[in-house]
Amino acid sequence: MKPISQVLIAVAAAAGLTLGAAATGTAQGKPAAPPAARHMPMGHPTNPSNTAAKAPKTASFPSGVATKLGSTSEAMESAYMMAKQANPKLTRGQFIAANMLAKNLGSKNSAITTEALLSGLQSGKSIGQTLQSLGLSSKEAHDAQRQADRDAREAER
DSSP: OOHHHHHHHHHHHHHHHHHHHHHHHHHTSOOOOOOOOOOOOOSSOSOGGGTSOOOOOOOOOOHHHHHHTTSOHHHHHHHHHHHHHHOTTOOHHHHHHHHHHHHHHTTTOTTOOHHHHHHHHHTTOOHHHHHHHTTOOHHHHHHHHHHHHHHHHHHHO
């Protein structure tokens, strides 16, 4: 084979590889974005009642929950804030659950009080673990928590 033939073969191979790589890169490229739709601005607000500034939502207890617990929303909110100072990780749901559980179980077991449940939460235990440490079985604690959750949901309606 003549040297010129070898050069032509090498150039053809290089050109083929280059074109193949370019075609692959183009085929894998992102498709062009569809043209943006034009929207005409409206001359009037669509819902004038929503254009007024809304008052910030206050964090307070639902009156149904407070009533079910024999208290007021303001008293529950105040008690929650005091408990939250002692335990910054305390959630509103945990506080409501502790109060519901104390109300539901306090007559059967005098050791189960809101304070005892909040103390258990503050020490890092879950509500279920706290109930078990206060004398309930695992199943009783689970059932009591479910009942307290149902009571809280029902009271919020």
